[in-house]
Amino acid sequence: MIVLDRSLTLIGAAGAVIDGEGKGDVLVVKADDVTIRGLTIRGSRRSNLDDQAGIKVDECKGAVIAGNVVDKCFFAIYLSGAKDVLIEDNRVLGEPGEEEHMANGIHLWKCRNATIRGNHIEYHRDGIYFEFVTDSRITRNTSVRNLRYGLHFMFSHRDAYEENHFEENGAGVAVMFSHHIAMHRNHFVANRGASAYGLLLKEINDGEITDNRFLDNTTGVMVDGCNRINVHGNLFRSNGWAMRLFANAIGCDLRGNAFSGNTFDVTTNGSLLSNTMEGNYWDRYEGYDLDRDGHGDVPHRPLGFFTLLVERQPYALVLSRSLFVSLLDRAERLVPSLTPEALKDDRPLMRPPGGARTQRGGDLPGGATAGRSGTWLPGLVLFFLTLLQC
DSSP: OOOEOOEEEEEEEOOEEEOOTSSSOSSEEEEOOOOEEEEEOOOOOOOOSOOOOEEEEEOSSSSSEOOOEEEEEEEEEEEEEEEEEESSSEEOOOOOOOOOOOOOEEEEEEESEEEEEEEEESSSSSSEEEEOOSEEESSSEEEEOOSSSSEEEESSOOOOEEOEESSSSOEEEEEEEEEEEEEEEEEOOOOOOOOOOOOOEEEEEEEEESEEESOOSSSEEEEOOOOEEEEEEEEEEEEEEEEEEEEOSSOOOEOOOOOSSSSEEEEOOOOOOOOOOSOOOETTTOOOOTTOOOOOOOBBBOOOOOHHHHHGGGGGGGGGGOHHHHHHHHHHHSSSSSSSSTOBSSSSSOGGGGOOOSOOOOOOGOOOOOOOOOOOHHHHHHHHHHHHHH
């Protein structure tokens, strides 16, 4: 273990490696204004009793960790009680394994004013983890193929998450017990599984979810127990459930979003009375625009009879796309009797907002491609997941 107990800059020459040989932490920072740049760091000890890390910053400020490769460490970069830190352009590489033998890629606990920018994280338990972290920014990171979450944060307030890419993580991104968050221009792609989602919002107050892309997830967004969440200008394409908006959500506003090629666009588990849904684009909308103002003249009800049935009885998925279900859905839209009265868009858009690409073809972020299978593949995946749970 190397301990940095004074302010200095540590720069690695080409090929420089620091190997902890599995004996404990590799680099420990205990002084302010330390810079670590250009190193390959590996070989921290794996332990479920101690938080062993490749780089650990403890109760310091002004640390810069940039341009490093942290390879197959338990925790890769671990910050505790740090302030005014920059973690930039690092490659944080774990290895596939069981959860009890894995820890987080970039882990912050009780930190303030941190910037996490331009890092690549894969094959960890959680790619990026925040707990009690305030006034910080996560921007332009790529977090892929992590066992649990691409990003996981709790009790972290006034933070911004922008232009990140989260793909093929166990359960996507989880945001819990926080307030005043901003999530802009992120990509949530191919986060699949029986309990997976692109983005989970759990007991969040005052959030901005804008201009994000939710593509090919089992569930795009789950909103549970949240207040005053603005969901504006997002693209939901080829998901199983685009949005699950639970009845305990209050004061949420959905505007200017585009829903295309999803198995279910919106679902809920009760009556939604205090939320607003207006001016969204729905590829299933069958209304008309006689006054040519760009908005449909009749409301759109995205919650069909079958969607409501599946929310209450998940095994009903075996009836997906049957003629009988299609008839019941159409009848419910013509004469609503079971779906919540408040769950409707009174001014649906006739065209996608802002030129959003909602067609089923075209390139997706990360090199994936959505073809015509985008309409039936999520439903087929959900069908087999249901059978496995039986």
